[in-house]
Amino acid sequence: MQYLLKWKEWPTKYNQWVYAEDEDGNSNIDESLKEEFWLHGSKTATYKRRKVNMPGKAKTRQETLQMINAERDKVLEDKTISSSHNYVNNFIDDLVFFLDVAKAFNTV
Numbered sequence: 001m002q003y004l005l006k007w008k009e010w011p012t013k014y015n016q017w018v019y020a021e022d023e024d025g026n027s028n029i030d031e032s033l034k035e036e037f038w039l040h041g042s043k044t045a046t047y048k049r050r051k052v053n054m055p056g057k058a059k060t061r062q063e064t065l066q067m068i069n070a071e072r073d074k075v076l077e078d079k080t081i082s083s084s085h086n087y088v089n090n091f092i093d094d095l096v097f098f099l100d101v102a103k104a105f106n107t108v
Contacts, residue, residue: 001019
């Protein structure tokens, strides 16, 4: 799992992909920043379908969504989340899955 970091007051060309954890399982990103993202950040880019350049090595769309949701749940596991946040997160998950299925059948 990686996060795209935008450095405050730096141009977007300096954005950087950073692994959530190092090889030993230690966090590379401050947990409060992860919490802030999962509670209040835009999820549009997170759930966006991407082209994959490594045939055979890529996760399926379903596996990718499960990985993203597992990370969200891990970061927010001890946090009290309002039911509206849960509703919105579940709605996004359902909408993304629906759109993927519709694209598979060329209906969108």
